[in-house]
Amino acid sequence: MKEKIWDITGLVLSLLLAVGSLTFFRACDSEEGRHMACHWAQNAVTLIGIVLAVQSLAKLLTRHKGVKAGLAIGIATLAAAVIFIPGTAINLCMMKTMRCHTVFRPAVTVVSSLLAAVSVIDAVTNLKRLGKEK
Amino acid sequence: MKLKTLPLKNLVKKPFRTGALVLIAALMTIALFGGSVASASMKNGLDSLEKRLGADIIVVPExxxxxxxxxxxxxxxxxxxxxxxxxxxxxxxxxxxxxxxxxxxxxxxxxxxxxxxxxxxxxxxxxxxxxxxxxxxxxxxxxxxxxxxxxxxxxxxxxxxxxxxxxxxxxxxxxxxxxxxxxxxxxxxxxxxxxxxxxxxxxxxxxxxxxxxxxxxxxxxxxxxxxxxxxxxxxxxxxxxxxGVEAVRTRSMITGTADRLSSISGSIGIIRNAVWILSAVILTAAFSVLAGVRRREFAIMRTIGFSRKQLGAEVFSESGIICAGGILAGILLTSVTVFPFGNLIEQQTGLPYLSPNIFSNIRYALFAAAAVLLTGVISSAYSAYRLSRADTGNILREGD
Known part of the structure; x- marks a missing residue:
């Protein structure tokens, strides 16, 4: 069970990124049927959140330490990349008082940073265990 | 087994007890660090507004x-x-x-x-x-x-x-x-x-x-x-x-904001001190109860050759590790909420909000860490004294 803690934490954070970016920490709402600039950043974050959730689920189900370490490294780099989607890779709205700046971007930064940190710890732990097994 | 690692191993063996104590220390850190940063941010915002308006009087239509x-x-x-x-x-x-x-x-x-x-x-x-x-x-x-x-x-x-x-x-x-x-x-x-x-x-x-x-x-x-x-x-x-005009003194215009800010800062201060005192009382009570529960354990340690000083050091080390864990968790939690969501706090409170610079934030974090560590050490001092002075023979006979 102890070994699964990092896997479960990673899966929860990935799901939080995918679901949260569409719901409780979504970007600005569309008005008059027009999407604002941040809408595309939100779509990108949701899509990558889904990919991260699938990878995290695969990591939870597999027992091979090497595969787990490889997936953890992939998740860590992808999560770190997500931090730069809102505002850097894809523009947000013009005013920093808007929802995409006050809620969406900080929430994505915090969740992605935690996911990256958890995945790095998981990768190191699995690589150490793999080394001991050999 | 190295004696230096004994406090950590004791804590790891009791994860729920340790977790609860770390949580209390974390809450204390959040209250002290978060409260200080939030109050300072609001004060900075008001000072900045006062300076930024630049004028002594602003004239608007009547x-x-x-x-x-x-x-x-x-x-x-x-x-x-x-x-x-x-x-x-x-x-x-x-x-x-x-x-x-x-x-x-x-x-x-x-x-x-x-x-x-x-x-x-x-x-x-x-x-x-x-x-x-x-x-x-x-x-x-x-x-x-x-x-x-x-x-x-x-x-x-x-x-x-x-x-x-x-x-x-x-x-x-x-x-x-x-x-x-x-x-x-x-x-x-x-x-x-x-x-x-x-x-x-x-x-x-x-x-x-x-x-x-x-x-x-x-x-x-x-x-x-x-x-x-x-x-x-x-x-x-x-x-x-x-x-057809009204001349407004800029200072009087921000008086209402200053009053609201003062009352919010006051409330933050009361909550911060209340959490601090409450946590200190809970920690003292927890360490005291634990000292009673662990009397036999410490009596055995005394019998196998631990000095009174070493027993005292063991208690202080455990409380120090608990506080350090709480401080780290508290500073991390505060950092991921107060700093990234500063704009949201500004919007929700409707008050000028300007985060202090990084050096001030580090100073607040160090102050909170020192206060939590000191509270933890003082809270465990009585337990350390009781455990190191206990009559080993009587305690071991009680268990027979």
Missing amino acids: DAEAKVELENILLQGTPGYFYMDKSIEDKISAIDGVELTSPQYFLVSANAECCSVKVQIIGFDEESDFAIKPWLKQCYDGTLGENEIIVGSSLSTKVGHTLKLYGIECKAVGKLDATGTGLDTAIYTTPDTVHTLIKASQEKGIGVLAKQSPDDVISSVYIKVKDGYDISEVAGAINLQVD
């Missing part, structure tokens, strides 16, 4: 809505507009005690190109201005050309980039310092550019929320009072001698 709208523009960034005749500035300049006057013209843009949001556009007179240019973070060559703008710090437009307003590409040539107020969300430009924007909006058939030209009207006049003159008296003279 109708009751104008003053409220000016406060909304300045404090909350809610776009607004109101007008009075341009000749009023000359009348004000002639009043004894008035040193400098600078008119401003307020315009509210319809939705900007990228987003469904209204933007406050402030037209100011570059020659007489003393309130905006001193706060330029990134300098420009001194004069604003055609379709050139200065942007507030909360606009994501960078210097050198353009912002499309009513189809006109406006080039940002300067950016103002952050104030944590509504002034951060405005665009500043010359009356000529304002003129161009109004014309462009009419051509595009977009309703602009202003009907009068900056050639005929102004929205407000910023006034600097001569040294030696009483600001209230000058404001009174303006109210008496100029019809």
Whole structure:
């Protein structure tokens, strides 16, 4: 069970990124049927959140330490990349008082940073265990 | 087994007990660190607003809505507009005690190109201005050309980039310092550019929320009072001698905000101290109960050769590790909530909010860490004393 803690934490954070970016920490709402600039950043974050959730689920189900370490490294780099989607890779709205700046971007930064940190710890732990097994 | 690792191993063997104590220490850290940062941010915001307004008096049209709208523009960034005749500035300049006057013209843009949001556009007179240019973070060559703008710090437009307003590409040539107020969300430009924007909006058939030209009207006049003159008296003279205007002392305008800020800061202070005292009491009680539960364990350790000093050190080490865990968790949790969500806190409280610089934040974190560590050590001191002084023989016989 102890070994699964990092896997479960990673899966929860990935799901939080995918679901949260569409719901409780979504970007600005569309008005008059027009999407604002941040809408595309939100779509990108949701899509990558889904990919991260699938990878995290695969990591939870597999027992091979090497595969787990490889997936953890992939998740860590992808999560770190997500931090730069809102505002850097894809523009947000013009005013920093808007929802995409006050809620969406900080929430994505915090969740992605935690996911990256958890995945790095998981990768190191699995690589150490793999080394001991050999 | 190394003796140095014994406290950590003891804690790891009892994960729920350790977790609960770490949680209490974390709550104490959050209250101390988060409370200090939040109070300092609000105080910074108010100080910044007071400095940033720059003028001693602001003159607005006499109708009751104008003053409220000016406060909304300045404090909350809610776009607004109101007008009075341009000749009023000359009348004000002639009043004894008035040193400098600078008119401003307020315009509210319809939705900007990228987003469904209204933007406050402030037209100011570059020659007489003393309130905006001193706060330029990134300098420009001194004069604003055609379709050139200065942007507030909360606009994501960078210097050198353009912002499309009513189809006109406006080039940002300067950016103002952050104030944590509504002034951060405005665009500043010359009356000529304002003129161009109004014309462009009419051509595009977009309703602009202003009907009068900056050639005929102004929205407000910023006034600097001569040294030696009483600001209230000058404001009174303006109210008496100029019809249709209201002269507001900038200090009195932010008094309401200062009062609200003071009451919120007071509440934060009370919560912070209450959590601190409560946590200290819970920690003392927890360590005391644990000392009773672990009497036999410590008696055995004494029998196998641990000195009283070593037993005391064991208790202090355990409480130190618990506090260190709580401090780390507390600082991490505060950092991921208070700092990234500063803008949200500003919006929800409706108060100016400006985070302290990194060195101040480090100072607050160190203070919180020292306070939590000291509280933990003091809380465990009595338990350490009781355990190290207990009669080993009696305790072991009790268990037979």
